[in-house]
Amino acid sequence: MSLLEIQDLKVCYGGIVALNGITFAVDEGKIITLIGANGAGKSTTLRSIMGLVPITSGTITYNGVKLNGMDTRKIVEMGLVLVPEGRRVFPNLTTLENLKIGGYLQDKAHEQQSLERVYELFPRLKERHWQLAGTLSGGEQQMLAVGRALMANPKMIMMDEPSLGLAPLVVKDIFSIIKRINEAGVTVLLIEQNANVALRTAHTGYVMETGNITLTGPGRELLENEEIKFAYLGKSK
Amino acid sequence: MSMTTILQHCLTGISLGGAYALIAIGYTLVYGILRLINFAHGDIFMMAGYFMIFALTSFPWPIAILITLVVTTLMGIGIERAAYKPLRSAPRMSIMISAIGVSYLLQNLSTYLFTAIPRGYPEIPFLKKIFQMGELSASFVTILTPILTIILVVILMILVNKTKTGMAMRAVSKDFETAKLMGININRVISVTFAIGSFLAGVGSILYFTDRMSVTPFSGTLPGLKCFVAAVFGGIGNIPGAVVGGFFIGIVETLLVALGYSTFSDAFTFFLLIVMLLVRPTGLFGEKTVEKV
Incomplete structure (x- = not known):
C-alpha cells in the first residue's frame, strides 16, 4: 500500500474546475x-x-x-507537512523562532533533537539564528522554509x-x-x-x-x- | 500656575493615560491579528463598568473585581465567536461593519436593560484613599493606574515575545495559512487575543470609572475613540506604541483642561489623528516592512 493515495480527486473554485478527478499514489x-x-x-x-x-469529490488517504x-x-x-509556494517564512520572527514554530506540535525534547538535525542540514541557519527571517536572502529563506517543515518531524x-x-x-x-x-x-x-x-x-x-x-x-x-x-x-x- | 498645580495635573494626566493605554492595547492587539478595528472595544469597556456596578451590589470588592474581569474577558471571546469568526473568510469590510453592529448592539442593549440614566459607580474604599506627598495629593487609584499599566504591559510583552503562545500570535498576525500549516490552532490564538484585549479593557474600566463616578450606555464611545487614536498614533499593531499613545493623549488632554481649554480637549485628540494620518500614517512606531519577496 502506498503512503499517500489520491483517488479521483476533484476540486472546484466556484464554477471553475481546478482538478478534474486526478488519481496518483x-x-x-x-x-x-x-x-x-x-x-x-x-x-x-x-x-x-x-x-x-475544500474537496468537491474523491478521496485522499494517508497512511491508511x-x-x-x-x-x-x-x-x-x-x-504530513507542506512547504508552501513562495517560502512564506514569518518575516517578523527570527530564524530560530521560525524553526521553533515549525515544531509547534512537538514537545521540548523532540524540538531540540529536530533543531540539531536541521542545523546539520543547513549550517547557514545556525549562523543566522538570531536574524529576522524577513532579512534573509531568497535561498536562505527557502532553506528556512524546508528546515521549518522538518521541525515537525515529518x-x-x-x-x-x-x-x-x-x-x-x-x-x-x-x-x-x-x-x-x-x-x-x-x-x-x-x-x-x-x-x-x-x-x-x-x-x-x-x-x-x-x-x-x-x-x-x-x-x-x-x-x-x-x-x-x-x-x-x-x-x- | 504654580509648580504644584502643574505636577498635580500631570499626575492626573498620567493616570488617565494609563487607563487609555490599557484600552488602546486591545485595539492594537486585535488589529495586529485580524486587521480589524474592533469598534465594539469601547463598548466592552463600558459594559465592564456595568458589570462592576452589579457585582458590587452583592459581593465584596475583591470578588466583584474578579467577576467583572472574568465576565468581560468571556464577553470579548463570545463577541469574536459570534460576530467575527463566521466572517473569517469574508472581505475585511464585512467584519468591520459587523464590529460597528456589535458596538451599537451593546449600546442599545445596555440602554434597554439599564436605562440611559447615569448609574453611580460604586466607591471601592481603598482605591479612593487620599495620599499626601508634600504639596501633592492624590487618591490611591491615581497612583495605582500608571504603575499597574506598566506592570501589565511588561507581562504582556513577555507573553508575546517569549512564550510559545506569543510566538503563535506573531506568526498568525503575519500569515494565517502558513500558521495553519505549522499546526497552529488559529481560532484559539484569536480567542486568546480577544481575551487579553478584553481583560485589559476590564482593568482599564475599573481604574477609569473609579475616578469618574458614573456609567451610562454611551460612556464607552468617546474613551473608545480616543484610545483608538492612541493606538493609531503609536502605530497600530504595535503594543508599546499604543501605550505611549495612551499616555500622551491622557496627559495632553488633562493639561489642556487645566489651561482652561477644556472645550478643545476632545477636539485635540481627533486633530492629532488627522495630523498623524497625514504626516506619518504608520504611526510613531509603525511596523517596519523589511520583507523580501
Whole structure:
C-alpha cells in the first residue's frame, strides 16, 4: 500500500474546475514529482491534501487514514507537512523562532533533537539564528522554509516549487538537500515547473495538464520522453 | 500656575493615560491579528463598568473585581465567536461593519436593560484613599493606574515575545495559512487575543470609572475613540506604541483642561489623528516592512 493515495480527486473554485478527478499514489520512502505548467492544478493538489482547500469529490488517504475534511493541524500531527509556494517564512520572527514554530506540535525534547538535525542540514541557519527571517536572502529563506517543515518531524514532506526564483546554484543545493532528506527516510512529494531538475531527482514523475494527469513514469524515463522534452525542457521539434 | 498645580495635573494626566493605554492595547492587539478595528472595544469597556456596578451590589470588592474581569474577558471571546469568526473568510469590510453592529448592539442593549440614566459607580474604599506627598495629593487609584499599566504591559510583552503562545500570535498576525500549516490552532490564538484585549479593557474600566463616578450606555464611545487614536498614533499593531499613545493623549488632554481649554480637549485628540494620518500614517512606531519577496 502506498503512503499517500489520491483517488479521483476533484476540486472546484466556484464554477471553475481546478482538478478534474486526478488519481496518483506516493510510495513510502520515495521522491515523487508532479510537473506541469502554470494553472495545471499542482498547488491545488497539495493544498487540498493539507485541508486548505475544500474537496468537491474523491478521496485522499494517508497512511491508511482518510484525510477528506480533516483539520490541517491533525494532518500535521500525523506527520504530513507542506512547504508552501513562495517560502512564506514569518518575516517578523527570527530564524530560530521560525524553526521553533515549525515544531509547534512537538514537545521540548523532540524540538531540540529536530533543531540539531536541521542545523546539520543547513549550517547557514545556525549562523543566522538570531536574524529576522524577513532579512534573509531568497535561498536562505527557502532553506528556512524546508528546515521549518522538518521541525515537525515529518514522515512525508510536500514541497511547492522549492526552486522558484532562486539562482541555479542555489537550486542545485536545495535539491541535493532534498535527496539527503529522502535518504534519511522521509517521503517527498515535489511540485515543480523546473521539470529538468525535478525529474532528475525523483523516482517517479507525474505530468499534469489543466486539472488532469496525462503522463506517468520513472523520472529518468520521462526526461527522455519526446513530448516532455518539447513541452517542458525547451527542446524544439 | 504654580509648580504644584502643574505636577498635580500631570499626575492626573498620567493616570488617565494609563487607563487609555490599557484600552488602546486591545485595539492594537486585535488589529495586529485580524486587521480589524474592533469598534465594539469601547463598548466592552463600558459594559465592564456595568458589570462592576452589579457585582458590587452583592459581593465584596475583591470578588466583584474578579467577576467583572472574568465576565468581560468571556464577553470579548463570545463577541469574536459570534460576530467575527463566521466572517473569517469574508472581505475585511464585512467584519468591520459587523464590529460597528456589535458596538451599537451593546449600546442599545445596555440602554434597554439599564436605562440611559447615569448609574453611580460604586466607591471601592481603598482605591479612593487620599495620599499626601508634600504639596501633592492624590487618591490611591491615581497612583495605582500608571504603575499597574506598566506592570501589565511588561507581562504582556513577555507573553508575546517569549512564550510559545506569543510566538503563535506573531506568526498568525503575519500569515494565517502558513500558521495553519505549522499546526497552529488559529481560532484559539484569536480567542486568546480577544481575551487579553478584553481583560485589559476590564482593568482599564475599573481604574477609569473609579475616578469618574458614573456609567451610562454611551460612556464607552468617546474613551473608545480616543484610545483608538492612541493606538493609531503609536502605530497600530504595535503594543508599546499604543501605550505611549495612551499616555500622551491622557496627559495632553488633562493639561489642556487645566489651561482652561477644556472645550478643545476632545477636539485635540481627533486633530492629532488627522495630523498623524497625514504626516506619518504608520504611526510613531509603525511596523517596519523589511520583507523580501
